[in-house]
Amino acid sequence: MRKTIKRSRYAPHFLIVSYQRATIYRIKYPTERPEFHSKTALVTGGNRGLGLEVCRLLAKNGVTVVLGSRNRADGEEAAHRLWTEDRVKVFPCRLDVRRPVSITAATNFAIRRFGHIDILINNAGVFLDASPTDEGIGPNSIFAAKTETLLRTFETNTLGALRVCQAVVPKMRERGYGRVVNVSSGDGRLADMAGGRPAYRISKAALNAVTRIFAGELRGTNVLINSVCPGWMRTRMGGPNARRSPAEGADTVVWLALSPDNGPQGCFFRDRQLTPW
């Protein structure tokens, strides 16, 4: 007997259960794509917010997802949540992008368990100098920026992503396949850079430089690396008044993660469109 549980396209929380020949019990999603079944993704900061939605969407597309989380219990809870809400199985793994030993351990785990990492989503980020106005009046003005805040933000948002790339991308290059998405922000765009939030803005502008430099060195390979601005989202970082859901923000990230071999290289996207650096 084959028991197929199919999610209704129109009411995704409604399960249509039917029995046919076979013994396999699996859940089919309207979005699941067989061409991605052999792919493995590592998502940093996958335990909440945008990262969690990226894990959900990748897994729904058939990708094997290693959900990186700096706190083990949070990662396990997030994996459990994805299972109970959507019946998608992801693999939690401890990963603190500020700690090189943690990066090595997480990439070793993914490679030992699944053989390779095909997709890397550098999503983990902090916003330690949120300011109420763009002008950055007060403690979050660049005039008052504290070295510790600048360094800590840079270490997570920029160096963290760079180090995870250093750990993962060489093997992608050897295998001739890789997709890297660096989750940046419009706040890092130099074209219309305003005042305030100096640590966050500098870290994301520098992350965009990381994208460009890797892209320059990966030219002609099938390892594609791009930056994305997911937009202002209702996450712990974005707060409850943001315009978009994390799922809306995840769309462009996953679109790039699943891009074809002739896909974009070294670009900055928002809403699946090129956006100025």
Ligand SMILES: NC(=O)c1ccc[n+]([C@@H]2O[C@H](COP(=O)([O-])OP(=O)(O)OC[C@H]3O[C@@H](n4cnc5c(N)ncnc54)[C@H](OP(=O)(O)O)[C@@H]3O)[C@@H](O)[C@H]2O)c1
């Ligand atoms: N929210 C927005 O409006 C917005 C807009 C533009 C860009 N972004 C970018 O989108 C990304 C995700 O943001 P979000 O809104 O989902 O934020 P969030 O809800 O605050 O989630 C941030 C994630 O990053 C993780 N993280 C922080 N430091 C880490 C470290 N050292 N190692 C590993 N993980 C770490 C957090 O883990 P813990 O749970 O352990 O803290 C959490 O999982 C960030 O890069 C952010 O800059 C967000």
